[in-house]
Amino acid sequence: MNPASIRFDNVTVRYPAMDRNAVDGVSLAIAGGELVVLLGPSGCGKSTLLRTVNRLVPVDAGRILVDESDVGELDPVELRRRIGYAIQAVGLFANMSVAQNVGVVPSLLGWKRREIAARVDELLELVGLDPAIYRDRRPSALSGGEAQRIGVARAIAARPRALLMDEPFGAVDVVVRTALQRELVRIVSELRTTTLFVTHDVEEAFRLADRIVVMRDGRVEQAAAPFELFDDPATEYVRRLVHAGDDVYRRYFARGRELLRAP
Amino acid sequence: MNYLISHPLRVAALAGAHLELVAVALAVASIVALPIGILAARHPRVAPWILGTLGAIYTIPSLALLAVLVEWLGLGFAPIFVALVVYAQFMLARNVFAGVTGVDRAQVDAARGAGMSPAQVLWRIELPQAMPVLIGGVRIAAVAMIAIATLGGYVGGVGLGVLIFNGLTLHQPQMIVAGSVAASLLAIAVDAGLRAAERRAAV
Numbered sequence: 004m005n006p007a008s009i010r011f012d013n014v015t016v017r018y019p020a021m022d023r024n025a026v027d028g029v030s031l032a033i034a035g036g037e038l039v040v041l042l043g044p045s046g047c048g049k050s051t052l053l054r055t056v057n058r059l060v061p062v063d064a065g066r067i068l069v070d071e072s073d074v075g076e077l078d079p080v081e082l083r084r085r086i087g088y089a090i091q092a093v094g095l096f097a098n099m100s101v102a103q104n105v106g107v108v109p110s111l112l113g114w115k116r117r118e119i120a121a122r123v124d125e126l127l128e129l130v131g132l133d134p135a136i137y138r139d140r141r142p143s144a145l146s147g148g149e150a151q152r153i154g155v156a157r158a159i160a161a162r163p164r165a166l167l168m169d170e171p172f173g174a175v176d177v178v179v180r181t182a183l184q185r186e187l188v189r190i191v192s193e194l195r196t197t198t199l200f201v202t203h204d205v206e207e208a209f210r211l212a213d214r215i216v217v218m219r220d221g222r223v224e225q226a227a228a229p230f231e232l233f234d235d236p237a238t239e240y241v242r243r244l245v246h247a248g249d250d251v252y253r254r255y256f257a258r259g260r261e262l263l264r265a266p
Numbered sequence: 267m268n269y270l271i272s273h274p275l276r277v278a279a280l281a282g283a284h285l286e287l288v289a290v291a292l293a294v295a296s297i298v299a300l301p302i303g304i305l306a307a308r309h310p311r312v313a314p315w316i317l318g319t320l321g322a323i324y325t326i327p328s329l330a331l332l333a334v335l336v337e338w339l340g341l342g343f344a345p346i347f348v349a350l351v352v353y354a355q356f357m358l359a360r361n362v363f364a365g366v367t368g369v370d371r372a373q374v375d376a377a378r379g380a381g382m383s384p385a386q387v388l389w390r391i392e393l394p395q396a397m398p399v400l401i402g403g404v405r406i407a408a409v410a411m412i413a414i415a416t417l418g419g420y421v422g423g424v425g426l427g428v429l430i431f432n433g434l435t436l437h438q439p440q441m442i443v444a445g446s447v448a449a450s451l452l453a454i455a456v457d458a459g460l461r462a463a464e465r466r467a468a469v
Binding site for chain 1: 370372373374375376377378379380381382383386390391394395
């Protein structure tokens with residue numbers, strides 16, 4: 004299936020409690036199959052921007068186009084079923100088994116029971132968990148890393164053409180995080196799913212991204228490929244954020260990318 | 267206790283009628299309280315007003331409320347039934363509110379993000395997880411209603427209150443004791459049963 008393109012067209016979001024726009028006139032085009040990381044400190048608007056794509060956050064101005072159709076004109080429930088969504092807190096449904104969690108979108112889409120069961124087993128293997136062991140477990144019986152894996156499996160279960168991930172590996176230790184990042188790079192390149200990935204972790208951004216979008220105070224500071232950003236930062240803010248000019252960091256970030264892509 | 271021993275069938279019949287009154291009132295009250303509690307949970311700004319109003323109604327002395335209801339509905343089953351439904355709203359709606367708002371927000375976010383409709387989020391995620399708190403509300407309401415329902419005996423209703431008020435009229439303390447003890451035992455049994463259900467519903 005060909006991946007979806009996503010285009011932000013002058014998107015602005017206001018929160019009543021905030022004295023400035025949470026997202027302030029962001030325009031950005033993401034090609035099908037691209038893995039774009041939104042990078043910035045908390046409060047910079049990256050999560051808000053992400054959540055406008057599946058309409059969990061309404062926009063006050065501008066529009067978002069997924070495959071050239073304005074999401075504002077689509078039924079939000081239908082839209083969300085076609086877009087994968089994974090969050091830092093994971094939010095596995097505590098009243099459902101692992102299999103029911105992973106199969107939730109296919110079941111909402113009306114897949115047959117047998118198709119869902121087969122897909123669940125396939126996905127559990129894809130994220131490195133033995134279906135025979137994990138299928139019937141409750142979320143409360145999972146470790147943090149296992150829960151994050153299930154969260155990713157749930158997000159991609161219905162073969163979405165776009166995937167939204169909001170710090171999905173933020174709550175696990177560094178060893179598990181690297182393993183999950185490796186799997187994500189592999190899965191996304193296999194599925195060729197357009198992916199928007201939010202993080203505040205510069206190293207994680209350099210490891211994963213085809214393109215990094217640095218955000219600050221609701222605006223895009225710079226959008227560029229990781230080492231373009233590093234070698235040619237557009238602003239002082241970006242320069243300091245990525246430690247531009249420091250060769251130790253350059254090698255460190257490059258090593259991180261290799262680490263995830265080594266066989 | 268003598269009356270309890272000498273008239274076990276009479277006490278049992280009244281206890282049965284008592285339980286039936288409470289059960290029917292509780293069922294109706296739950297059907298009313300569920301949407302009220304959900305409405306409060308969905309609108310945090312008006313929730314204090316909704317729950318505050320129900321709380322204020324709960325503080326009206328039961329005899330006073332019954333007197334008003336008798337004026338309006340006459341003697342018999344109706345006034346005590348309506349009083350029970352009205353009193354239970356506070357305990358039931360409050361727990362629906364607490365149960366639904368207590369569900370992990372990340373799960374609700376994930377459910378919406380997965381493409382569940384608002385009704386699906388409610389029925390598949392929020393209410394199943396709120397179930398122990400909902401049953402807790404039913405349990406607290408049931409125990410209070412078993413006590414309040416004895417006043418039904420005063421307004422020509424049914425149940426163990428008949429024994430208590432007849433005992434008062436006839437100066438038969440044993441009847442009063444029998445009615446009170448039976449009502450207490452009923453409350454303790456219902457409380458224990460619903461506690462067990464509450465534990466089973468916990469995820």
